[in-house]
Amino acid sequence: MGRLNGKVALITGAASGQGAVEAELFAREGAKVAVADINESGVAAVVDRIQQAGGEAIGITLNVADEAAWAAGMNKIRDTFGGLDVQVNNAGILSLEGISKIDMAEWDRVIRVNQTSVFLGLKHGTALMQATGRGGSIINLTSTYAHLGSGGAVAYQASKAAVYVMTRTAAVEFAPDNIRVNSVAPGLLETPMTREVLAESGASHPDITRTPLQRAGQPHEVANAVLFLASDEASYITGTELFVDGGRTIT
Structure with missing residues (x-):
């Protein structure tokens, strides 16, 4: 316990599933948590659970593909908590269509939510960390399918591969500010998004x-x-991808 004492953390896609688990864990470890998601009721529920357990949290309604929403969210974090130390770019959606089946609307939707959102998160998160002046840690969620072929899910895989490369680029760019940027690549997880499959x-x-x-x-x-x-x-540790995949990428 207490591994994040004194730190302010932002987690996107935190209204349910993986993001909600991260938000509640971070709060138990002492962080002040900004719970961000486009799902307002889900955000409110996670904030309430954290507060009921004795933690500190605020909710941010965030469309991760909207730059103005990112700016407003960072302003709220700065005004409430005074700065930002940790950011987890967790928000994402799954699409299984391959190259021959996917249409442009679906391609654009996945790229906006999975890839553009991380670019915007890096842009605005690092700016607040630089203003705070105490460094920070950013963790981007990628996927084993940033590194594997599947014969489908082309937009999903392309977006996650782009996040992997952005992570490495950002790690170099922001190292002088003592901002570490890493990624975590999960394998298949049992979450609300995959439960039906x-x-x-x-x-x-x-x-x-x-x-x-x-x-x-x-x-x-x-x-x-x-x-x-x-x-x-x-x-x-910076510029590193940590696989949490049960060994999937070694087979």
């Missing part, structure tokens, strides 16, 4: 049969990896 295929899902540990991951397993990179325990 897993319910249909169960243990026969290809991502499970090809995973050495032979199961889907759980959100808390990824959250613990994100927590490590957010903490001072990872003070000499």
Whole structure:
């Protein structure tokens, strides 16, 4: 406990699933948490759970593809907590269409939410960290499918691969400000976004049969990896991608 004492953290996509688990874990570890998502009721529920457990949190209604919304969100964090130390760019959507099936509207939607959002998060998050002057840690959520071929999910995979490269670029650009930028690449997780797919295929899902540990991951397993990179325990780690995938990418 207390691994994030005194730190202010922003987590996007935090109204449910992976982001909500991260937000509540960070609060238990002592962070003041800005819970950000486009889902207002979900944000309010997560903030309430954190506060009921004795933590500090505020809610931010955030369309991660809207630059004006990012600016407003950062202003709220600055005005409420005085600065920013940790940012987790967790928000994302899944699309399974391949090159021959996807239309431009779906392509643009996935790229905006998964890729452009991280660019905007890096742009505005680093600016607030620089203004605070105490460095910081940014963790971007990518995917094993930034590194694997699937025969489908072209927009999703392209967006996650772009986030991987942006992470490495940002790590170099902001190192002089003592801002570390890393990424976490989960394998198949059991979340609200994947539950229906897993319910249909169960243990026969290809991502499970090809995973050495032979199961889907759980959100808390990824959250613990994100927590490590957010903490001072990872003070000499930047530009790195940490795989939390049950061994999927080694097979």
